[in-house]
Amino acid sequence: MTRNPIIRLLVFPGRTAGTIVRRPATREETIMKTTLIPLSLIFIGLAGTILGCSSTQSGRPVGSASPLGNWTLWLIQGETVETAVPMTAKTPTLHIDSEGQISGTAGVNQYSATSPADVLAQNRFELGPIITTRMAGPPQAMQLESRYLSLLQQARRYQSDGKTLALMDDSGVLLRFRADGADDD
Incomplete structure (x- = not known):
């Protein structure tokens, strides 16, 4: 069975095999979406800002x-x-x-x-x-x-x-x- 963070293919008795059932996101998925992804984007932005501010004067005689x-x-x-x-x-x-x-x-x-x-x-x-x-x-x-x-x-x-x-x-x-x-x- 393939796992998708939002939708999981589940087979329940009395239902047709392959029925897609929506379920609420797990705690881990919620943490990842609400915390880790924004923090990663902030980190990447800060790293780009710091690198962009580096001086090129160091190589000048x-x-x-x-x-x-x-x-x-x-x-x-x-x-x-x-x-x-x-x-x-x-x-x-x-x-x-x-x-x-x-x-x-x-x-x-x-x-x-x-x-x-x-x-x-x-x-x-x-x-x-x-x-x-x-x-x-x-x-x-x-x-x-x-x-x-x-x-x-x-x-x-x-x-x-x-x-x-x-x-x-x-x-x-x-x-x-x-x-x-x-x-x-």
Whole structure:
């Protein structure tokens, strides 16, 4: 006979074999439904909250500031924004949040990508595929956008002092940003 916590197949004299008879839940079943299941859900929720609050700062080298926040492009391969960005384009921006979501303006279009938070915690910078909107712009602005997104994809590590953020590959600094609100030096 198969046991179900709510319904049990019982055979009583004078009834047809296989008659389903409803019965009240046993004490154990009531305890499980009213106590153990809610407590298990609370425990799982607390465990998720505790794990979600764990810091990723432990893997960061001493003296390194976080790359999180809003940044505005300052230098592109050593060239100042004033000379690199055509008048028809917006200055590229970069936003990095604590979950590794990367977004910003590339000159004409908006873009977004992801970088694993544990990678950022180790001063590394690795982007997944970059997704952009598909607006057209003047040729010079589109060239800047293509160059910017290509360099962003090539970056492998970062260095930040809280006021500036440098994205680098093995050959050196590709892009340098200023924190939004930072004083111009």
